[in-house]
Amino acid sequence: MLTRAAMLLLLLQDAAHPLGVGGVGNEVHGLYARWSATLAQGTFPTGDPLWQYPPGAGPLLLAPSVLPGLTYFQAFVTLTLAADALVGYALARGGREPAGAWLWTAGLPLLLHIPLARYDVEVTALAVLALLTLHRSPRLTGTLAALGALVKVWPALTLLGIERGRTTRQAWGAALTAAAAMLLVLALAFRSPLSFLSGQGGRGVQIESLGGTALALARRAGWRGRVRYRYGAMEYVGPHVGLVAGVAVALTAAAFVGLLWWRLRARRHTTATPFDAALCAVLLFTVTSRVISPQYLVWLLGLAAVCLTSRHTTQRPVALLVLAAAGVSALAYPVLYADVMAGTWTGVAVMVVRNALLLGAALLSFRSLWRATVPAGPAIDIA
Template sequence: MPQARTSSPPEPSPARLRRPPPVVCLAVAWLATRALMLWLLLHDEWGPLGGGGVSREVHKHYFRWYVTLTHGGFPVDDPMWQYPPGAGPVLLSPALLSPSWLSPALPSLTYFEAFVALTLAADALVAMALVRVGKRPGRSLHGAVFWIAGLPLLLHIPLVRYDVQATALGVFALLALSRSTRACGAFAAAGALVKVWPALTLLGTPRGRTTREAWTAAAVSAGALLLVLSLAFEHPLSFLRQQGKRGVQIESLGGTALALARRAGWPGKVRYQFGAMEFTGPYVSTVAALSLLLTAAAFCLLLLWRLCARRWTEATPYDAALCAVLLFTVTSRVISPQYMIWLLGLAAVCLTSRHTTQRPVAALLAAAAGVSALAYPVLYTQITGGTWTGCLVMLVRNGLLIAAAVLSFRRLWRSSRSPTSDSRPHTGQMP
């Protein structure tokens, strides 16, 4: 009998054999984009890149606080110091890369160089965490792609702000939730002591045991860390007296309204105070109070969502964290360009899950990040001068943030209430 002919599987094409793995492509992209960001930082003195103003934060303020912290105390009566006590160890950390205290013969970096190096290390850890989660079954590498490609939209600003370190703690808190609720709470607590907002990463934890464990771990960790910081440094809560004095920053929603009012004849002025360019003049305090009321309203909306939510997917805690931070950012009296780092990081976490509802929100945030870099540092003189160009740029940026906030909350609400939601009924545990 003739033997049956068996067909051999087609051999892969040479082009397909040579295609590098996605992780290698992401690593190359990270190296290339971060090299570009470093190049921009080296040319920071160029006018369109800020005229040296972007890196001045580390050279002038961070280093001054570093010197104060090395003497065992937080800055007191310094109007520029507005950060929780957890920021202290972050600002002291560049000393780890300056080992001259071990031996004068050892080479050491300057404070500025060490700070940038540690910021890049934190950035790389975020990217690696997103890649690791994205490679799990049912997950996606889109989050890693978004973080690697999105951060350079802010030019070199992320390298000289400690918001990358704070964002790393918030990202780690969310990514740890599916494996260890206690680790999630601990990371959230550490982040909250550094920059406050990472506490919002716990908003979307499912009811029941998951919430109890995560929130309890956060409370215990925050108490322990605050105790250690109180024993190590004097005046750990000195930042509170400065927060209440802040006015309306020119890049906030209220600032945009006041800039337009100034074009119509309002006599207010722009002044540098509390580390930002803020408006002074009639009705500024009213606008600031209105911003606080909007923040309170945002909190009530999030609380209402929490009470009414009935269904969770693996992405719900991620989506809720992004929505919460976005709402608090939009209603704040201050919307500095580095705040976009937080939102890009949280959006990247959302995109690691195929169940997220925040994909269009992430696209809006990427656009807002690009416009933020246009506002600062490229066109900052137009913003501070209140020209029509400056007003238009801020209207676009803040319009994108408002649209993202409204869309984020709407999609979060529907996903946790809709009978067709792709999730199991509430059990108090992560799916």
């Protein structure tokens, strides 16, 4: 309770006494509230270049407007705190080890007040619940994963490590059914539910990504690029930015191939394997992304916490690296974000450390997952 009270106090003081650049709550006050008003008219914000989210995000952003007696901002934060409490409860009750609940409780405040002003806690709750319900109901796992994927895509990765055979068929069958049903409902309730598909193509290289860190170092060495606000983020523009973005996309494709190859080769399976695989997959897609926003760490903290609910997990060292990365992320934004945008040596150093921690966590996660599940001899079976 004390940690959440401190996070809430930071958020409430953000405008008057900002920590660093401030403005953490602006997305809720302005962007989310504006989108909610558009959604209330039965349409997705198709004319807004900042709208880049799957259609499931619509009901989530509309929900605060229907809570009585509260402003949109107050209702949004209330729902986020409720989702946070649900994650903590599920981790405490759903696992045999208490470390997962402790990691979530102590780790989320490392991101300061950012989690309260983004809807990633709600998305993470769906992913956490999907994983923790797997041993009781694979169909429920698939349904929750599908709902999460329709909000922010990545929760679909919670299905990656499910044991082959009937469990996989039940989970994926339920996921496809739930996704189709929800898409149908959204198509009937709102206009242009798939408009987000055209919003990602123009994305560049965000200054907080691994590619952005490489460009920041190049900038210190004389590269003539600059930082510009585009598509809701601070991105680099200038010579060779397109090449860096292309490399990031290629690395994401390589990560997908690597995960598929692991799936084909994996033979050993424990109760922790789905948890470990989900964390590994999200880490790989995070570090290869053109965009690594600070709220991405909310996802990683939630998945790392799920891993720690099992004594069989291979991801304990990875969870510690994720915790460290969360702490450094808060320095990068909002505390020292002015330095990050300006490309000072302080800002560059912070981003190098944060992204090195994430890259190290991703590589260690994949190696640990591979060694724990793939036997020495070749064997391929995707049933």
